[in-house]
Each structure stands twice: as structure tokens, then as C-alpha cells.
Amino acid sequence: MQRRRLPGGLGSEPPAAWIGVAATLGAVAAGTALIYPLKSVAPVVSLGIVYLPAILLISIVWGLRLGLLASVASAVAFNFLQIPPLHRFAIAEEQNWVALAAFAIAALISSTVAGLARARAVEAVEAEALRRSDELKTVLLRSISHDLRTPLTSIIAGGAALGSPTLTAEERAELSEAIVAEGQRLSRLVENLLDLSRLEAGRAEPRREAVHLAEVLDAARDGLPDPESVGLAVDADLPMVDADAAQLERAFANLLENAVRYGNGQPVSVGAKPAGANIVVRVVDRGPGIPESERERIFEPFQHGEADAGNVGFGLGLAIAKGFVEANGGEIAVEAPSGPGASFVVTLPTGAGRT
Secondary structure, eight states: OOOOBOGGGOBSSOOOHHHHHHHHHHHHHHHHHHHHHHTTTSOGGGGGGGGHHHHHHHHHHHOHHHHHHHHHHHHHHHHHHTSSSTTSSOOOSHHHHHHHHHHHHHHHHHHHHHHHHHHHHHHHHHHHHHHHHHHHHHHHHHHIIIIIHHHHHHHHHHHHHHTOTTOOHHHHHHHHHHHHHHHHHHHHHHHHHHHHHHHHTTOOOOOOEEEOHHHHHHHHHHTSSOGGGEEEEEOTTOOOEEEOHHHHHHHHHHHHHHHHHTTTTOOEEEEEEEETTEEEEEEEOOSSOOOGGGTTGGGSTTOOOTTOTTOOSOSOHHHHHHHHHHHTTOEEEEEOOSSSSOEEEEEEETTTTOO
16 A cells, blocks of 8 residues: 655655665765765864754654664764764763754754644645545535436336337337336446446456457447447557456446547547557547546546536546556546547557556
């Protein structure tokens, strides 16, 4: 598990103690070496300040214990190698005791301040996480109240209508198809919610295997209500990737569904070809396009573009696509094509997922 980073670069927990000890010894050695060339421009007794930046840094990052260790080690090195009598652990003048006390006080103050800053930063991060969680719940409830209710209402109404004795066989068939279509839509909404919850919880670890990307794209297209609306152009010599086929299929299924939804009824084109050590997949539609100001925001959960009015969905598709692509070692971005519409570019390294 990664250490949580806090504002200002501090971590919620200090790095490992052995790293701190190594950093302390290295800093003391560096400070001692720096004093030798400085002897020609300043009195030796005043050069103890050279050790202070390292003591402050060690104290801030690792706390009081290692800060005191850095203080004592600096004082010992300064006394043994620089202060007469040389190469003896003896302090002949009172100001040298003052130097050691100053080192220790600096370590105490800086470590205390850093500890307070770290604690306050942790509180701020936790408060922000709670706020975002509350916002997420509010948006989720709002989305559920509308986006789940719509297909459920259609299914219930269609099921009730099927019981009418006045329906013709053709009308019954149409109602049956409508109920199945609404059920599939509802299933996709639920799958998206489950996918997002796994990604947000960090439980979407890929099950890696050798994957033919052409087969993944075929499967993603075949899952659409109208597969013929998507044209595939995949290089015959496309290399395999080491990734989770199911996750990539879910990512591309969401990209294709998004492209078809905003494509103004025009065909969607998908191309895949090698590019150096990568495979680049482009999903291009001929819809209204995406303003530059929205191109980062659209990958966030529950976000809808300006052209999204009237479309049913949580606004999760692109967030899920981004999550699964990145989980498998890839990147996703949106570009403005030469003509109308939008172009989503997925870059997967050959051997994707090996990190």
C-alpha cells in the first residue's frame, strides 16, 4: 500500500527508520566534508551551522528521535574532526557545548512543528475525503432516483401491458423487445456502479494474461445494441498485450457506447495499430465534439457533457474506461479530430500491466 501524501509533501507516516538512519549518516558526512573548504573563509567554530539544514530536514521528515541522532552525530563529528584538540572527544570551550545544545533545540522545534503540521494535514485530508464522500452519495442518490427509475418504469409498464387480451402478436413482440432492451440498459447501469465501486476501493487488480486486442475490441462491439454502427480497422500484425481481457473489454465497451450515443447516428470508427513499444487505439465519432474545457472533467464520475441532455446514464462510462485502462498500465486521452466529433485515444504498452 502506498503512503498517503499530504499537502506540503509530507507523508501520513514517515519513511522507514533505516532510510532515516542512512540519510542521517549521509547528511553528517556531507556536512563534515563541506566544512574543510570553508575553513579558509570563516572561523572553524562558526561553521557548525553547516549541519543545521540536515538536522532540520531529518527532524521534519523522521521526527524527534532521528533529529536528536542527527544532532548528536553532527556534534560528535564536528568536535572530533574540526574542534581542537583534534581527533579527541573533548570539548575545550563552552561555546562548543552551546553548539550541541543549539543542534538539539533545532531538532526539537522542527520535529514538533512538523508533527503538528502532519497531524493537521491528516485531519484536512480526512475532512476533504468525508466531504467528497457526502457529495458522491448525494449525486449517486440523485442519479439512482432518475436513471434507474426510467428503465424500471418501462419494464413494469411493459410487463403490465403484456397481460392485455386485446394485444396483437406483433404488439406483444414489440413490448417484449422493449422490456428486454430496458432490462439490458438497467443491467449496464448496475454493472457500471459495481465497476466504479471496485475501482474506487482499489479492488480492480488485473488478472493478467496474453490478450489479443482485436478479440477484445470485437467482443466490446458485439455487446452493443447495434454492433454494425462501429467499424473496426485493426492491424493484422498487432502484438499481444499482457492484461486483463475482461477489464479491457469493459473499458472499450464503455468507450464505444459513449461514441455511439453522441455520434448523431453516424458510424463510429475504431483503429488499432502498433506505435513503437505501444499499441494505440482510436475511437472516433462524428458527434458534436467535446469543448477543450471539458476534456479532463469528463473522465470524472457522474460527469455529463454539455451535449448530454436527454441521455440516460450515470456519467460513469468514461471514468470506468479510464480506471480499467490505467489499471492495465495504459493511458487514455481525448483529442479533437480534424473534422467534427471526438477522438478517444487509448495507449497500451506491449506487455501492458507489467509494473
